[in-house]
Amino acid sequence: MTEKGKKIKQTKDKEELEFKPKHIAELNNKLQTDANKYGQKYIDFLNNCKTERETVKYIQEMAVKTGYKKFDKNTNYKPGDKVYLNIKDKSIILSTIGDSKMKNGVCIVASHVDSPRIDLKTRPLYSDSELAMFKTHYYGGIKKHHWITIPLALHGIIVDKREKVIDVKIGETEDDTTFCITDLLPHLERMQDRDRMWGEVIAGEQLNVIAGSMPFKDKNENGDSKFNILKILNEKYNITEEDLICADLSLVPAFDAKNIGLDRSLIGGYGQDDKVCVYASLIAELQTKNNQQTTVSVFTDREEIGSDGNTGLASDMLKNYLNMLCKADINRYLECIENSICLSADVKAAFDPTWAHAYERNNCGYLNHGVCISRYTGGGGKAGTSEARAEFTRRIVNTLNKNEVAWQTSSNKVDQGGGGTVARFIANLGIEVIDIGVPILSMHSPYEIVSKLDAYMMFKAISAFLETNEI
Numbered sequence: 001m002t003e004k005g006k007k008i009k010q011t012k013d014k015e016e017l018e019f020k021p022k023h024i025a026e027l028n029n030k031l032q033t034d035a036n037k038y039g040q041k042y043i044d045f046l047n048n049c050k051t052e053r054e055t056v057k058y059i060q061e062m063a064v065k066t067g068y069k070k071f072d073k074n075t076n077y078k079p080g081d082k083v084y085l086n087i088k089d090k091s092i093i094l095s096t097i098g099d100s101k102m103k104n105g106v107c108i109v110a111s112h113v114d115s116p117r118i119d120l121k122t123r124p125l126y127s128d129s130e131l132a133m134f135k136t137h138y139y140g141g142i143k144k145h146h147w148i149t150i151p152l153a154l155h156g157i158i159v160d161k162r163e164k165v166i167d168v169k170i171g172e173t174e175d176d177t178t179f180c181i182t183d184l185l186p187h188l189e190r191m192q193d194r195d196r197m198w199g200e201v202i203a204g205e206q207l208n209v210i211a212g213s214m215p216f217k218d219k220n221e222n223g224d225s226k227f228n229i230l231k232i233l234n235e236k237y238n239i240t241e242e243d244l245i246c247a248d249l250s251l252v253p254a255f256d257a258k259n260i261g262l263d264r265s266l267i268g269g270y271g272q273d274d275k276v277c278v279y280a281s282l283i284a285e286l287q288t289k290n291n292q293q294t295t296v297s298v299f300t301d302r303e304e305i306g307s308d309g310n311t312g313l314a315s316d317m318l319k320n321y322l323n324m325l326c327k328a329d330i331n332r333y334l335e336c337i338e339n340s341i342c343l344s345a346d347v348k349a350a351f352d353p354t355w356a357h358a359y360e361r362n363n364c365g366y367l368n369h370g371v372c373i374s375r376y377t378g379g380g381g382k383a384g385t386s387e388a389r390a391e392f393t394r395r396i397v398n399t400l401n402k403n404e405v406a407w408q409t410s411s412n413k414v415d416q417g418g419g420g421t422v423a424r425f426i427a428n429l430g431i432e433v434i435d436i437g438v439p440i441l442s443m444h445s446p447y448e449i450v451s452k453l454d455a456y457m458m459f460k461a462i463s464a465f466l467e468t469n470e471i
Ligand code: MN
Pocket: 112, 273, 274, 303, 346, 347
């Protein structure tokens, strides 16, 4: 009984009663062709964008090619204008100005350009027992043992004494050299070593990287292998050890992203958390035209360590940008915040049958079943997260349904663990926000796996959100 005296209308069949996301391949054959094409371009993007700086550079270049102009707070923009704001080469925001006024709100999509990796320490280089090594400090939540005995590439920048920025990328071409963290052979593992927990397989301080093994040699002198590495770096980049302190250098997996499976339906590659959403957001933003609300596509750094820092979303960077778009008129800014909506675009753990115990099957995401909606993330009793209101959830669900976007839900098993996204920082500004993302296997490992159909669906979801929202 709904209202007094009225009976619930008899529903036609069982399917209409139940919410049951299907394998996308069952929905539409054309999707497969489009998803394959999209997937190939995405693989190329992944192989060019392993660090946040490389990703920001790529996004800016694509934006400029598409007609985006550097944002100027004193310009009066008109509908259809496209602008970008580069934040210290580590975050970037793209906008397409809409027909509607700023006070009516903007459509924000936030994804993150940083991924877990192994950073060099501030003073990295040393030698031990004739080997030259780098000390490291891991960045983001990693299972440390994933990062040993695999080829690593060195990416980043060094700023020399004349403040010239030197780009570093070693280990990405066929004949280039690579780096590696070693492990103990199984023969030498005592029983107590074998029984250690996975978090104790290798300690953070043991993530030391082999940098070389040859002694320093010149006419008069033989010396330590550390000096040989300094000599090589000096010849290659004209730098000394002090310059390594003024550097952002990271080790990332040296291998490329590739197809996975005999049916080539999946993509394996490093950094897909969150590049799969970054790419979807970028392509959707670049293609946006005739949009009602102004778009704000945020590609942020620092998510993997909690968003702190001047290029992370816990800072005021988004607030400042919206303020500038509102021409610093506080009243308009407040109205804008009130009416703005946001998709926090980030990957979700996909159900893995090998580790079924860690998932709650009713509420987790599955490969090939479309984008995952998460009304909240966090852990424990919904701590460390915002939560999308029922009203806003309905609005996004309707947008997805109307635009034939395949979607499902995702939330973690209670008390199994958890993690946050940038959603809470945007929600804390007062903006309506919901998490949405691509289901992914082996998240935070050097070789994460997504499905091409889901990746393509993410692009369709963001396009629908940016172009068809009625506020
Ligand atoms: Mn993420």
